[in-house]
Amino acid sequence: MTEDKRLIVDGKRGDGRTPEELRNVRIETGMLKEADGSAYIEWGGNRIVCGVYGPKDCIPRHAADPYKAILKCRYMMSPFASQEEHGKSGPSRRSTELSKVIRHVFENLVIAERFPNTQIEIFLDVLQASGGTRTASITAAAVALANAGIPMRDMVAAVSVGKADGKVLVDLDKEEDNSGQSDMPIAIARNSKEILLLQMDGLLTKEEVEKALDLAERAVEKIGDMQEESLRQFYESPEKKKFVM
Amino acid sequence: MGEETKNMILSQLRREVLIDSINKNKRYDGRMLNEFRPIELQFGPVTTAEGSALVALGNTKVLAAVKVTMATPFPDRPKEGVFI
Numbered sequence: 626m627t628e629d630k631r632l633i634v635d636g637k638r639g640d641g642r643t644p645e646e647l648r649n650v651r652i653e654t655g656m657l658k659e660a661d662g663s664a665y666i667e668w669g670g671n672r673i674v675c676g677v678y679g680p681k682d683c684i685p686r687h688a689a690d691p692y693k694a695i696l697k698c699r700y701m702m703s704p705f706a707s708q709e710e711h712g713k714s715g716p717s718r719r720s721t722e723l724s725k726v727i728r729h730v731f732e733n734l735v736i737a738e739r740f741p742n743t744q745i746e747i748f749l750d751v752l753q754a755s756g757g758t759r760t761a762s763i764t765a766a767a768v769a770l771a772n773a774g775i776p777m778r779d780m781v782a783a784v785s786v787g788k789a790d791g792k793v794l795v796d797l798d799k800e801e802d803n804s805g806q807s808d809m810p811i812a813i814a815r816n817s818k819e820i821l822l823l824q825m826d827g828l829l830t831k832e833e834v835e836k837a838l839d840l841a842e843r844a845v846e847k848i849g850d851m852q853e854e855s856l857r858q859f860y861e862s863p864e865k866k867k868f869v870m
Numbered sequence: 871m872g873e874e875t876k877n878m879i880l881s882q883l884r885r886e887v888l889i890d891s892i893n894k895n896k897r898y899d900g901r902m903l904n905e906f907r908p909i910e911l912q913f914g915p916v917t918t919a920e921g922s923a924l925v926a927l928g929n930t931k932v933l934a935a936v937k938v939t940m941a942t943p944f945p946d947r948p949k950e951g952v953f954i
Binding site for chain 2: 658659670672703704705706707708752753754755870
């Protein structure tokens, strides 16, 4: 974390955004024909496909819970997803962590008691990454679960807030994440406003956290509207959409 | 009826319909015998890769990407690159 780098000039960020501004977000519902529910999200330079399968028979069977459905989540980054040299395929420390934290978000939302002895699978494939893939993944997975018709207590949208160049910013891109001072991804439920995920890298003062939470709450509101719009569009015009990246 | 028997009957029915429609110079999805499913090509959708293409043949969609990076060649082939 280098502090000498100038990331904000005249109140504008590297890509011309103001501190409270989000990158462009586009959400498409129902991209995968064979999945029970799916969503594709373009968030700045991030491109993520999410497929939801289930509730279906639990495999392995001994993992089944006779009282509720179990949730499985697999976050995966394509070897060509990042700007730097190609990564290796297969699970990594990072992807294992992300799969776990994303699963925890939805374990708090999905009404799993309705489907005993079953499993619900969430697959997240990052095709292109540029900072904030976990928040974009949560946003896409919420839409895909809704598309699969899985009952949830609430909807969720996520955004990252943080500090770069001494300023509190919303929706950090890769550059700001790598050279900034702090990064804090937050997932907030749409109606109850409960915080379902909060992680932090780097440090923030108490005042900065309060400001960041306030910014996140407003940003999540906007993303929630986009999720709703995407779902509405899918069900209002059921003609098949083209998958265009 | 067992699940297995049910599946067997269903696949038999599906097969009959398929062959029947081919004999009538038709396909079950309405295509002619020499007709392709709609093909769609998109070049360079992944900007983090040096080259990429998205190909859709009907509902089959495949994304391919190529990454090029610096690497050390094998000692016995010092003038050749490495293909993974």
